[in-house]
Amino acid sequence: MKRIVILGAGTAGTIMANRLRKKYKREVGSGDFQITVVDLDDRHIYQPGLLFIPFGTYEPSDTIGTRRSELPAEVGYIQQRIDRVMPEENRVYLEDDSVIDYDVLIVATGSRVVPEETEGLTGAGWGEKMFEFYTQEGAEALAPAMREFKGGNLVLNVTEMPIKCPIAPLEFVFLSDAFFTKRGIRDKVNITLVTPLDGAFTRPLAASAFGNLLEEKGISIVTEFNTGAVDGPNGKLISYDDKTVDFDLLVSVPVHMGAEFVERSPGLGDDMNWVLTDPNTLQSKVKPNIFCIGDATNLATSKAGSVAHFESEILEENIGHFIKEEPLAPAFDGHANCFIETGFNKAVLIDFNYDVEPLPGKFPFPHVGPLSLLRESRLNHVGKMAFKWVYWNMLLPGREIPGVKAQMALRGKHNLAQYTGGQPV
Amino acid sequence: MTTATIGGKTVEVDGEGFLQKPEQWDEELGVEIAKELGIELTDRHWQVVKYMRQQVLDTGSAPSIRSLGKQSGVPIKELYQLFPKGPAKMAAKIAGIPKPHGCI
Numbered sequence: 001m002k003r004i005v006i007l008g009a010g011t012a013g014t015i016m017a018n019r020l021r022k023k024y025k026r027e028v029g030s031g032d033f034q035i036t037v038v039d040l041d042d043r044h045i046y047q048p049g050l051l052f053i054p055f056g057t058y059e060p061s062d063t064i065g066t067r068r069s070e071l072p073a074e075v076g077y078i079q080q081r082i083d084r085v086m087p088e089e090n091r092v093y094l095e096d097d098s099v100i101d102y103d104v105l106i107v108a109t110g111s112r113v114v115p116e117e118t119e120g121l122t123g124a125g126w127g128e129k130m131f132e133f134y135t136q137e138g139a140e141a142l143a144p145a146m147r148e149f150k151g152g153n154l155v156l157n158v159t160e161m162p163i164k165c166p167i168a169p170l171e172f173v174f175l176s177d178a179f180f181t182k183r184g185i186r187d188k189v190n191i192t193l194v195t196p197l198d199g200a201f202t203r204p205l206a207a208s209a210f211g212n213l214l215e216e217k218g219i220s221i222v223t224e225f226n227t228g229a230v231d232g233p234n235g236k237l238i239s240y241d242d243k244t245v246d247f248d249l250l251v252s253v254p255v256h257m258g259a260e261f262v263e264r265s266p267g268l269g270d271d272m273n274w275v276l277t278d279p280n281t282l283q284s285k286v287k288p289n290i291f292c293i294g295d296a297t298n299l300a301t302s303k304a305g306s307v308a309h310f311e312s313e314i315l316e317e318n319i320g321h322f323i324k325e326e327p328l329a330p331a332f333d334g335h336a337n338c339f340i341e342t343g344f345n346k347a348v349l350i351d352f353n354y355d356v357e358p359l360p361g362k363f364p365f366p367h368v369g370p371l372s373l374l375r376e377s378r379l380n381h382v383g384k385m386a387f388k389w390v391y392w393n394m395l396l397p398g399r400e401i402p403g404v405k406a407q408m409a410l411r412g413k414h415n416l417a418q419y420t421g422g423q424p425v
Numbered sequence: 426m427t428t429a430t431i432g433g434k435t436v437e438v439d440g441e442g443f444l445q446k447p448e449q450w451d452e453e454l455g456v457e458i459a460k461e462l463g464i465e466l467t468d469r470h471w472q473v474v475k476y477m478r479q480q481v482l483d484t485g486s487a488p489s490i491r492s493l494g495k496q497s498g499v500p501i502k503e504l505y506q507l508f509p510k511g512p513a514k515m516a517a518k519i520a521g522i523p524k525p526h527g528c529i
Binding site: 117160161196224226228240241255270271272276298300 | 484486488489490491492495496501502504505509511
């Protein structure tokens with residue numbers, strides 16, 4: 001019997017459970033294969049929706065589902081906290097001292113925010129004028145503060161990279177601009193994005209496009225600001241090199257780390273608990289029968305659901321190869337695809353990978369679209385809002401999304417030679 | 426890719442002067458690159474530069490500021506005093522490794 005164990009039932013883990021159960025339908029039915037998923041609770045958060053809670057666009061209940069209901073009935077579900085993985089023993093230890101033995105392990109335990117890592121952030125003022133929106137509770141707490149804000153300095157601070165959904169900070173400031181315009185107090189609110197990056201985004205072409213949008217909307221940006229501490233009572237962000245930014249309302253994107261058990265699992269991760277992963281095959285560096293997918297990896301691509309979706313297709317294939325003792329396919333190219341809400345019912349769509357910048361063009365069908373890349377449009381916004389349905393009904397079940405492929409396509413995009421970084425097209 | 430002559434040595438660099446081939450680097454070159462950045466290298470600088478270089482050669486990716494502060498033995502505050510224009514970038518440049526990818 002082959003035992004496949006998946007740690008984590010978030011976006012990546014759920015997709016993998018559904019895909020593998022489909023791939024090995026017969027084997028699972030006959031008991032030759034056993035698929036087991038582990039997570040510590042039964043609450044599946046629709047994370048792209050958290051952005052909309054502070055603005056009242058979504059009610060808190062709009063983002064909450066359950067984990068078990070998104071998994072196939074034939075898959076085992078163990079609700080326990082993971083204590084550690086011992087790669088040499090092929091064994092997972094759970095908090096209650098029970099163990100799970102595996103032939104193949106998939107780590108899909110995602111990322112988490114750790115506001116305690118920043119001096120002063122969870123001190124005086126936390127939950128009063130200092131918030132985050134990367135958790136359900138954080139997003140809910142921020143909503144009344146946004147509703148009741150009377151004006152002053154609203155600061156969105158990206159503490160440190162990498163973060164989940166690296167475009168969410170931009171979306172937050174764009175939506176804040178629209179939100180306070182609608183509340184009629186936009187002229188009383190200074191909106192500032194404070195980031196450790198040297199521009200509005202990690203990639204130059206997109207950084208300049210978003211930089212222009214920020215300027216058009218009268219949003220300030222402070223770059224290369226590495227947050228060392230937060231002084232709640234005085235409303236100040238303080239960088240390691242003693243620069244300061246004043247705030248009346250702080251929305252922090254706290255330090256992100258991988259799951260805690262990674263720290264207790266020999267050789268599995270780096271010092272921020274990201275799992276050391278091969279960028280193209282998704283096999284872990286620690287042992288051939290351990291694989292990693294989604295936010296949990298240390299890969300230089302976005303921590304985003306679209307990435308987990310693209311990775312899942314490659315990982316399904318490679319698990320098949322591994323079980324049949326065939327060479328793995330080095331097929332993952334770092335493909336990411338993100339909608340960026342820009343306010344007033346418009347959005348921008350970007351599509352990129354390890355080597356190729358986000359380019360202008362049409363998506364997903366070359367020259368036809370209907371969505372526009374790297375340009376604001378109403379249809380992109382419709383796409384973003386419709387994504388919630390796609391997430392629960394197509395993405396999690398591991399169904400094909402028409403026209404959207406695991407590997408990034410260059411057809412239908414502009415200015416290729418200039419922006420492909422010399423990579424063959 | 427362009428070449429530059431630093432301290433009499435010809436090396437391959439990117440547009441911002443980061444070495445593209447770590448094997449073209451030696452400590453003397455590090456001293457020269459530091460001078461161009463206006464830094465006189467002390468033992469504390471070297472501790473960071475050597476840690477940075479080793480990490481990149483071993484793991485293929487540059488440590489974040491936080492890891493640099495935790496693992497190099499030089500606290501983050503001091504990193505900024507040693508390398509005022511951004512410790513990760515400057516240490517990488519002096520260490521002769523490609524520009525750290527801003528994580529995405």
